[in-house]
Amino acid sequence: MTTAAHAAHAAAPAAAAAAVHEVTCSAPVNIAVIKYWGKRDTALVLPTNSSLSVTLSQDHLRSTTTVRCVAADEAGDRLWLNGKEESIAASKRLRNVLADARRLRRAAEAADPALPALAELPLRICSVNNFPTAAGLASSASGFACLTYALHTLYSLPLSVSEASRLARVGSGSACRSLFGGFVAWEMGQRDDGADSMAVQVASETHWPDMEALILVVSDARKDTGSTEGMQQTVETSTLLRERIASVVPRRMRQMTAAIHARDFDSFAELTMADSNQFHAVCLDTYPPIFYMNDISRAIIRLVTAYNRLFIKPVAAADAAGDSAPAATSRGYRAAYTYDAGPNAVLYLPREHVTEVLGLVNHFFPPPAAADHAEYFGRAASAFLPAVDPAKVAALAAQIGFAPFPAGSLQRIISTHVGDGPRVLARGHVESVSLLSATGLPASLA
Amino acid sequence: MTTAAHAAHAAAPAAAAAAVHEVTCSAPVNIAVIKYWGKRDTALVLPTNSSLSVTLSQDHLRSTTTVRCVAADEAGDRLWLNGKEESIAASKRLRNVLADARRLRRAAEAADPALPALAELPLRICSVNNFPTAAGLASSASGFACLTYALHTLYSLPLSVSEASRLARVGSGSACRSLFGGFVAWEMGQRDDGADSMAVQVASETHWPDMEALILVVSDARKDTGSTEGMQQTVETSTLLRERIASVVPRRMRQMTAAIHARDFDSFAELTMADSNQFHAVCLDTYPPIFYMNDISRAIIRLVTAYNRLFIKPVAAADAAGDSAPAATSRGYRAAYTYDAGPNAVLYLPREHVTEVLGLVNHFFPPPAAADHAEYFGRAASAFLPAVDPAKVAALAAQIGFAPFPAGSLQRIISTHVGDGPRVLARGHVESVSLLSATGLPASLA
Structure with missing residues (x-):
């Protein structure tokens, strides 16, 4: 032709x-x-x-x-x-x-x-x-x-x-x-x-451009309250939601916008994790309480928290400082977790740390024995390096207080990045x- | 002599x-x-x-x-x-x-x-x-x-x-x-x-005098943050705690005192469960988040919630009504859960429901296979009747969305009641x- x-x-x-x-x-x-x-x-x-x-x-x-x-x-x-x-x-x-x-x-x-x-x-x-x-x-x-x-x-x-x-x-x-x-x-x-x-x-x-996302799909067949129904139960019964609405979110919206404009990953990470925590906190303050995270979700939070602690000095959350501007110097955060109305973790992290985080996730949450490598890791299959620093693994294991989970605690890992509309x-x-x-x-x- | x-x-x-x-x-x-x-x-x-x-x-x-x-x-x-x-x-x-x-x-x-x-x-x-x-x-x-x-x-x-x-x-x-x-x-x-x-x-x-307590000791070797350390982390980082301190607890103290004076178990139960939920909510709103309940703790909450639902009309939590007096008519609550800084459940319940609740707990959380009956059930060993209403079990199973847990998910059950100083x-x-x-x-x- x-x-x-x-x-x-x-x-x-x-x-x-x-x-x-x-x-x-x-x-x-x-x-x-x-x-x-x-x-x-x-x-x-x-x-x-x-x-x-x-x-x-x-x-x-x-x-x-x-x-x-x-x-x-x-x-x-x-x-x-x-x-x-x-x-x-x-x-x-x-x-x-x-x-x-x-x-x-x-x-x-x-x-x-x-x-x-x-x-x-x-x-x-x-x-x-x-x-x-x-x-x-x-x-x-x-x-x-x-x-x-x-x-x-x-x-x-x-x-x-x-x-x-x-x-x-x-x-x-x-x-x-x-x-x-x-x-x-x-x-x-x-x-x-x-x-x-x-x-x-x-x-x-x-x-x-270097903001990446890893979705850790947690094996969990159970369904809890749907989000449409759940959020109105929270509106009707949580006595803490009003404080979140009136005070916390308006401040965090300003702080998060500033963090994004400044490409300040430390503040982005602190706010992201604090707001995920608070969303699940108001779900728990609902009557009857709503749970979306399970023991695996929480173990991932412990892992991310311990991993960040290897690199940061402990500081109070961004919120504790009220409306102050993002810190001028890097505090060293490596990854941030967030959870929607379900047990799956979404990690936001700079591209340079993806390989190490994948290696650590893979150590503590090994894939199903019969998993198809390409299907399980998706885009990450080619980037994935199984070798992780044994010293880091030991330091993390001491902090998080759990042994590696059984193979198949995660169903798959979706590796992606920020995208267009x-x-x-x-x-x-x-x-x-x-x-x-x-x-x-x-x-x-x- | x-x-x-x-x-x-x-x-x-x-x-x-x-x-x-x-x-x-x-x-x-x-x-x-x-x-x-x-x-x-x-x-x-x-x-x-x-x-x-x-x-x-x-x-x-x-x-x-x-x-x-x-x-x-x-x-x-x-x-x-x-x-x-x-x-x-x-x-x-x-x-x-x-x-x-x-x-x-x-x-x-x-x-x-x-x-x-x-x-x-x-x-x-x-x-x-x-x-x-x-x-x-x-x-x-x-x-x-x-x-x-x-x-x-x-x-x-x-x-x-x-x-x-x-x-x-x-x-x-x-x-x-x-x-x-x-x-x-x-x-x-x-x-x-x-x-x-x-x-x-x-x-x-x-x-x-008919207020009883069942302590369901949840098997869990892991330790999380100690309460002395944990509560100050919450004071320092939770943005919801101030609302709890300034507004929610003062109201609930008045409501709970009134409920006790009136022996109003419905209000007692609603307030007890709501306040347990909120305590764990502010733990979760802490940075890094503090978790005390695990999947078994949450399954017990689901069971108690579903069990109460067999007998009550769904109503908003007592708090939703602000400072109103306890309801004049019984709403039919049978049991209330509360969790301290750990995974164990404490259930408060009228004496007349102890046997049924024990039977249901035993159905969904069977004792370890080799458990010594007297040691596992303690005081409840003599009161305990293994037969539970199959219709109730079926109704609960449909609501809670989980099958009975493996034997030994609970370590023991302590049965007791209100006591003296x-x-x-x-x-x-x-x-x-x-x-x-x-x-x-x-x-x-x-």
């Missing part, structure tokens, strides 16, 4: 697809370092406090979604999730997102009659996650971010990405933060209608990209 | 012993339902908040202590604990207690020259606990309470029991609460010198009672 022919070949489907109103996008996962827990308005998904997260690379964890407008005489909206059709009627949140997007498109069409009439056309939505369900990672954030970004693109909504993040928020609160790459704040806002409750980017994915993979129907076949059914089922 | 001879026989040793300045006492363990965690003055052991506990029966758990004044030319003070001599010089707290008691005796002698000069005489102290070290029960509370009560009696100190409790407090904060039976508050006080920081009885051991077992040297031989060495070593 000549270059000209190749170009014509590439252009032809795009031109042909122009008539097909379809968009395919991908969107990332995010893991909060200042945690969201509690709604002041459950219908609009307005939080009791602001939160801040790190967006993880779509190269390793992503949702992909195709949305298409079909002819008016087709049956109503349909949705497939990971190859299985889901009831849209059963999900009030999903219906709210679609209704919000259509309302905005309808207004745009009313203002500009030259726009194609898409708002009332039925939608076909097909979405997949590339990470295993067994990983215990919440897919609602990347999923609703992806749907929102795809609708935003399909309908050419006259909104900034921050404004569009409000649609994702209505679908799943923390989804709004996946509308941006890098470091992202969800500003809680003050308004009753939620118009000012949206995501803003604190720093892009290129700002702190949602991507448009195709405008119009591109067969190699679209999740929907030409007939409007999932390509995987065609 | 005639009655007269018997009386003479009994009187003779007492008369002979009068010349020997010696006292033997026993004192109980207490388990807090509103927790003490944090000192505002570490030297004087002044707490950051008031606390409230239940005194457990000395029939099952007790410290016993003999104190004796010996001749001035004997070597200085000596102490034996569980048969082993301990260094008094090494324990600043112990020295403080002895110094306080001597200062008070010295003042009494100065005011009344007729009193024998005991204050400057060397002391022999011998103390034993009747509960196994492996039970993981803090012996410092009963131990310092017993020493205090014995010195108070030996020196005939002109103090009320509340005032005397200040001596125990200086030895070990929560020890002051073991100076009374029944339900006991440690009023934090306001004064810098600690004169108003002491124990007061909220209700006697006869006030709520310290007892004087002998004034003067009574050979059958004293822990010291006539020569001033431990009787067990003589």
